[in-house]
Amino acid sequence: MTISVAERAELRSAVRDLLQEKCSEQDVRQAMESEDGFDRELWGRLAEQGVLGMLVGDEHGGLGFGPLELESVAEETGAALLPAPFISSAVLTVALIQAAGTDADKQRLLPGLADGSSIGTVAVTGARGTWTAEGVDVTAGADGTLNGAAHFVTHGQVADVILVVADTGDGVGVFEVAADAAGFQRTAVTVFDPTVPLSTYTFADTPARRLGTAGWEAVQQALDLAVVALAGEQAGGTRRIFDITISYLKTRFQFGRAIGSFQALKHMAADLLLEVESATSAAQNAAAQIAAVDSTAEARDGAVALAGFACAEAYVKTTMQAVQMHGGIGFTWEHPAHLYVRRARSGLQLFGDSGSHRERYLLSKGA
Numbered sequence: 001m002t003i004s005v006a007e008r009a010e011l012r013s014a015v016r017d018l019l020q021e022k023c024s025e026q027d028v029r030q031a032m033e034s035e036d037g038f039d040r041e042l043w044g045r046l047a048e049q050g051v052l053g054m055l056v057g058d059e060h061g062g063l064g065f066g067p068l069e070l071e072s073v074a075e076e077t078g079a080a081l082l083p084a085p086f087i088s089s090a091v092l093t094v095a096l097i098q099a100a101g102t103d104a105d106k107q108r109l110l111p112g113l114a115d116g117s118s119i120g121t122v123a124v125t126g127a128r129g130t131w132t133a134e135g136v137d138v139t140a141g142a143d144g145t146l147n148g149a150a151h152f153v154t155h156g157q158v159a160d161v162i163l164v165v166a167d168t169g170d171g172v173g174v175f176e177v178a179a180d181a182a183g184f185q186r187t188a189v190t191v192f193d194p195t196v197p198l199s200t201y202t203f204a205d206t207p208a209r210r211l212g213t214a215g216w217e218a219v220q221q222a223l224d225l226a227v228v229a230l231a232g233e234q235a236g237g238t239r240r241i242f243d244i245t246i247s248y249l250k251t252r253f254q255f256g257r258a259i260g261s262f263q264a265l266k267h268m269a270a271d272l273l274l275e276v277e278s279a280t281s282a283a284q285n286a287a288a289q290i291a292a293v294d295s296t297a298e299a300r301d302g303a304v305a306l307a308g309f310a311c312a313e314a315y316v317k318t319t320m321q322a323v324q325m326h327g328g329i330g331f332t333w334e335h336p337a338h339l340y341v342r343r344a345r346s347g348l349q350l351f352g353d354s355g356s357h358r359e360r361y362l363l364s365k366g367a
Helices: 005-022 023-030 041-050 067-079 086-100 101-115 218-249 263-291 297-333 339-346 354-364
Strands: 120-123 145-154 161-167 172-177 185-187 198-207
Touching: 005 041, 005 067, 023 161, 023 339, 067 086, 067 218, 067 263, 086 120, 086 145, 086 161, 086 218, 120 145, 145 161, 161 198, 172 198, 172 218, 198 263, 218 263, 218 297, 218 339, 263 297, 297 339, 297 354
Parallel strands: 120 161
Antiparallel strands: 145 198, 161 172, 185 198
8 A cells, every 4th residue: 555645754754753752863872782782662662653564464453555655764764773673574574474474474473563562584695695595595404494594684683583585495485483493593793783783593403384385586575675675774864964964064163164165075065965865766766666556577676776776875975975074073983973884884785785786787677
């Protein structure tokens, strides 16, 4: 279901108001240093707003929204640097259950994800981090047990709905593993961005239950929505750090003038504004292409791939330039600029790197 532009703006405004209240810079720093890595009270408030169930149908306790609403809300979560398993649980896990699961699977798993009582994650890729079918390093035996390892599992330490993409020998399947399953071990890894914790999952004859019969096409469908959400967050983060920087240029005086009046900084700011608007357009176009009923597979692939590399690179460029334009204070731990740099750098590899997204974009154009 797609709501009107006006209703989408109201939804986005409500999320923005909540994040301004509960996800300030101080809140982000506290959350990323906590044991869980996120604020469970804020998580509950997001569930009450329906944010966690946006992609879940109303028959399972959700709102039944689509990619346009998802991208719009993601711009706000990205601007606030929301440290929570939003994309991991409310997007990637939900989308994969809906694409691969049976009706019974959906009835059993989706309500808890929508109301925030469950937190989901998906173990997709191996150590190479390709986020492709060829990069899956977990294997599934004929008896349904899993062996191998999955890397870069988002919010893997707190998840209790655990989906694993595994090679069955006859393609790829999606499996559910209990949090206390025998032979299953999760290890938190050191990350550059503490607002996006990652884990490594290992499996040794671990019992698992397959969800439906779908293969990689279901995984790719879920990953595409995750890329759209990530692109939305990157667009929102790009705009927010740009606004922070412009405000600084207007209020920091040197030689009796606001430094924003210096020609070199004006040119840098103009270039960054292009990055902001380009990222926003790419993210919104990807959401629109997935939502459009008459969109072709090539158009969807191209739009998602374009958002995948354009938004990530715009975010990195803007945050790095923002640090430089702030001068010495931009390099300090106390200033928020480095938090945006860290988020930008972590997103550069998540769900596929720029090279793989560019290759997919070219393939969509027949190259």
